[in-house]
Amino acid sequence: MDKRYAIFDMDGTLVxxxxxxxxxxxxxxxxxxxxxxxxxxxxxxxxxxxxxxxxLFRRTFNIPGTVESIEADMNAMMDEHYRADVxxxxxxxxxxxxxxxxxxxxxxxxxxxxHLMRICLARLGVLDLFQFVLSCxxxxxxxxxxxxxxxxxxxxGAARREDVAVYEDAVYAARTAKAAGYYLVGVYDPxxxxxxxxxxxxADESLGRWDET
Numbered sequence: 297m298d299k300r301y302a303i304f305d306m307d308g309t310l311v312x313x314x315x316x317x318x319x320x321x322x323x324x325x326x327x328x329x330x331x332x333x334x335x336x337x338x339x340x341x342x343x344x345x346x347x348x349x350x351x352l353f354r355r356t357f358n359i360p361g362t363v364e365s366i367e368a369d370m371n372a373m374m375d376e377h378y379r380a381d382v383x384x385x386x387x388x389x390x391x392x393x394x395x396x397x398x399x400x401x402x403x404x405x406x407x408x409x410x411h412l413m414r415i416c417l418a419r420l421g422v423l424d425l426f427q428f429v430l431s432c433x434x435x436x437x438x439x440x441x442x443x444x445x446x447x448x449x450x451x452x453g454a455a456r457r458e459d460v461a462v463y464e465d466a467v468y469a470a471r472t473a474k475a476a477g478y479y480l481v482g483v484y485d486p487x488x489x490x491x492x493x494x495x496x497x498x499a500d501e502s503l504g505r506w507d508e509t
Contacts, residue, residue: 387506467491
């Protein structure tokens with residue numbers, strides 16, 4: 297990757313956290329008395345921000361409280377994982393430090409709330425490599441729209457989208473970034489499933505592992 301700017305997704309791209317997130321909604325809904333969570337709901341929330349997911353849960357399952365209180369409850373559940381045990385994916389730190397040493401301006405743009413990103417990346421010793429972290433909630437839309445990438449590029453000072461590499465492991469986000477004109481680097485994660493083949497077809501580069509040479 298030879299671009300001057302880089303935007304990294306977090307979950308499933310930089311950190312091995314998708315298993316925790318995959319279980320979060322069910323864990324939360326079980327705690328509210330929902331014994332069986334329909335697969336359609338789990339599929340529907342994939343591109344959503346946490347706020348959008350909270351609204352869906354409130355409306356679908358008649359969960360008491362506000363969207364904000366539901367978000368707070370889910371954040372509290374994930375907070376402990378980010379503080380304690382979510383790891384970097386193998387090879388990530390070396391890759392990031394190599395880009396940093398070359399002067400690449402980097403940030404993280406994720407559906408994960410910003411305070412959780414900071415907690416995790418600081419614990420893992422790589423937060424200082426990024427100019428900032430940016431949550432989809434801060435721009436008001438998920439990665440089915442390019443708003444979070446556009447705002448990240450603006451904050452980094454990139455004049456042209458083709459000068460910005462976007463690293464993504466999710467096919468819907470990869471489609472969005474590519475369609476918006478960014479240089480796409482696909483990153484393999486087991487959660488990508490059958491979407492990995494499409495990501496590779498879309499991507500300008502693809503990484504099966506971070507320590508690939």
